[in-house]
Amino acid sequence: MLGIALLVFREVLEAALIITIVCAATRGVPGRGWFVSGGLALGVLGAVLVALFADRLADAFSGVGQEVFNAGVLLAAVGMIGWHVLWMSRHGRVMAREMQALGGAVGAGSRSLLMLLGVVALAVLREGSEVVLFLYGMVAGGAGGVTFGLALGVSGGVVVGFALYFGLLRIPLRHFFTATNVLLIMLAAGLAAAAARYLVQADLLPALHAQLWDSSWLLSDGSLPGQTLHILIGYDATPSGLMLMFYLAVVALLSVGMRLIDRPAKPPPSARPTIEAGV
Numbered sequence: 599m600l601g602i603a604l605l606v607f608r609e610v611l612e613a614a615l616i617i618t619i620v621c622a623a624t625r626g627v628p629g630r631g632w633f634v635s636g637g638l639a640l641g642v643l644g645a646v647l648v649a650l651f652a653d654r655l656a657d658a659f660s661g662v663g664q665e666v667f668n669a670g671v672l673l674a675a676v677g678m679i680g681w682h683v684l685w686m687s688r689h690g691r692v693m694a695r696e697m698q699a700l701g702g703a704v705g706a707g708s709r710s711l712l713m714l715l716g717v718v719a720l721a722v723l724r725e726g727s728e729v730v731l732f733l734y735g736m737v738a739g740g741a742g743g744v745t746f747g748l749a750l751g752v753s754g755g756v757v758v759g760f761a762l763y764f765g766l767l768r769i770p771l772r773h774f775f776t777a778t779n780v781l782l783i784m785l786a787a788g789l790a791a792a793a794a795r796y797l798v799q800a801d802l803l804p805a806l807h808a809q810l811w812d813s814s815w816l817l818s819d820g821s822l823p824g825q826t827l828h829i830l831i832g833y834d835a836t837p838s839g840l841m842l843m844f845y846l847a848v849v850a851l852l853s854v855g856m857r858l859i860d861r862p863a864k865p866p867p868s869a870r871p872t873i874e875a876g877v
Contacts, residue, residue, distance in 0.1 A: 606751025614759025641722020662800035672793035788832020806839030
């Protein structure tokens with residue numbers, strides 16, 4: 599039972615932290631709850647479908663279908679989170695002013711919510727499918743206490759996710775969007791690195807040095823702090839060269855993109871003040 603609870607807790611925590619950070623980044627946008635609920639429903643439905651067709655998925659792509667599927671889901675999430683970071687760089691200040699003045703948000707926030715729905719659905723799909731497959735195997739093997747272990751793991755992951763969410767909301771509003779954008783960049787980079795690992799496992803891309811370093815002696819991937827840092831900042835105790843390349847590429851692309859988008863536009867020549875001759 600405890601083994602089931604710990605595994606479910608880890609999977610739920612990973613999805614909960616991803617959802618928490620993205621939800622916090624869309625703070626104040628009207629109708630956000632509907633999109634989160636819709637993403638949760640789509641993710642659960644997708645997880646059940648993946649579990650039902652697990653055998654076919656595993657046999658696809660010459661037996662590496664699961665790895666290709668996981669990499670595809672992760673890269674899709676990276677794209678959506680990256681789009682949200684760039685969108686927030688342009689609209690975050692406007693949203694902050696609107697929230698301070700009226701408690702509302704800019705109308706363009708609805709576009710960001712579509713990305714929120716997608717990220718929530720993908721997070722629940724990936725982690726939920728792993729939970730469903732694991733529990734199916736446990737039940738088939740005659741394990742007991744599955745229901746209690748599932749409830750304990752889900753509740754623990756949700757509680758930690760809410761704790762992080764309310765912690766993020768305590769950040770002063772003038773620093774809020776900067777803080778959440780940094781978290782989102784690290785989150786996207788970590789997901790990209792995880793996708794790289796799956797692609798290497800599927801022999802679709804070279805590892806570019808199988809193991810750059812091993813920090814397991816300091817913080818192992820299997821520990822709860824290691825798992826949490828893996829989700830939040832992409833920590834990996836034994837990264838490959840390709841994983842590091844994917845990670846740094848996402849950080850660089852999104853950081854440069856934020857700076858370019860946040861740069862104030864130059865006023866047109868007609869709007870610039872002129873000095874009359876002789877004055």
